[in-house]
Amino acid sequence: MSISICLRTAGVALLFALPLGARAAQLLLYDDTRGNMPQDQGAMAYFYDFFSGSDPGPQAVAGGVQLDTTGDRGDSAGFFSHIPGFWVPVSSSFPELDPADGFTLSFELDLHAEDHGTNINRAGFSALIVGEDLFGIELGFWTSEIWSQTLVGDQFRRGDGIAYDTTIGTILYDLTISGGDFFLFADGVEIFTGATRDYSAGSAFPDPYEVPSNLFLGDDTGSAGADFTLGRITLTTGPFAAAPAPLPVWLVLPGLGWIIQRRPRL
Numbered sequence: 001m002s003i004s005i006c007l008r009t010a011g012v013a014l015l016f017a018l019p020l021g022a023r024a025a026q027l028l029l030y031d032d033t034r035g036n037m038p039q040d041q042g043a044m045a046y047f048y049d050f051f052s053g054s055d056p057g058p059q060a061v062a063g064g065v066q067l068d069t070t071g072d073r074g075d076s077a078g079f080f081s082h083i084p085g086f087w088v089p090v091s092s093s094f095p096e097l098d099p100a101d102g103f104t105l106s107f108e109l110d111l112h113a114e115d116h117g118t119n120i121n122r123a124g125f126s127a128l129i130v131g132e133d134l135f136g137i138e139l140g141f142w143t144s145e146i147w148s149q150t151l152v153g154d155q156f157r158r159g160d161g162i163a164y165d166t167t168i169g170t171i172l173y174d175l176t177i178s179g180g181d182f183f184l185f186a187d188g189v190e191i192f193t194g195a196t197r198d199y200s201a202g203s204a205f206p207d208p209y210e211v212p213s214n215l216f217l218g219d220d221t222g223s224a225g226a227d228f229t230l231g232r233i234t235l236t237t238g239p240f241a242a243a244p245a246p247l248p249v250w251l252v253l254p255g256l257g258w259i260i261q262r263r264p265r266l
């Protein structure tokens with residue numbers, strides 16, 4: 001159990017929790033300093049759609065792993081936390097993602113280029129995270145916008161979004177789910193928030209949307225492509241999962257003083 005406090009100032013959301021017994025846990029999914037790729041480190045699986053495209057071939061580069069699917073928009077490829085088809089976690093340490101406790105997917109992304117042609121419902125790079133209750137969020141990344149995927153019937157369509165320059169270099173994104181909401185931070189600043197969705201009725205292959213507690217980073221469509229480099233990837237669960245940055249002491253102390261003063265007298 002914890003007491004959570006959220007302060008917003010100058011457009012920045014500062015979230016922290018006062019722990020009452022529970023603690024957060026962090027799983028390192030990809031260490032970009034090791035000179036290899038996510039599938040070499042035992043926590044993520046690489047997948048490409050061999051039915052409709054060719055293997056674009058990820059490469060270990062300075063700063064992480066580079067994947068380019070812009071040469072043929074029919075290619076789709078990326079990195080799953082679960083083995084596609086079998087849908088078992090790659091790592092035995094992969095946790096259950098409970099929205100009530102909160103969890104955060106953090107990843108460093110340098111989006112070099114993106115091409116979705118005239119199809120406004122697809123993006124060359126996507127970040128997907130699904131909770132244990134099958135509610136989650138998929139975000140599409142264009143060069144000048146980040147938007148949420150939604151369902152119309154069983155078809156995936158472009159939802160709401162924000163204008164954002166995703167090509168300025170390596171950006172640390174923190175994608176947090178807490179309760180029924182998601183929060184996206186870029187280098188510690190909240191830029192996008194909304195409600196989570198249940199995508200399980202969608203038509204997709206492979207279909208990670210019906211798999212509880214899983215995630216994906218990469219190009220998951222044959223209708224768009226992207227050239228990107230992924231750096232460090234971590235997954236945090238627990239009461240501190242929604243805390244992209246520590247709260248300054250000068251803000252914490254007055255709040256604690258108020259809490260103490262408001263305690264009921266026995």
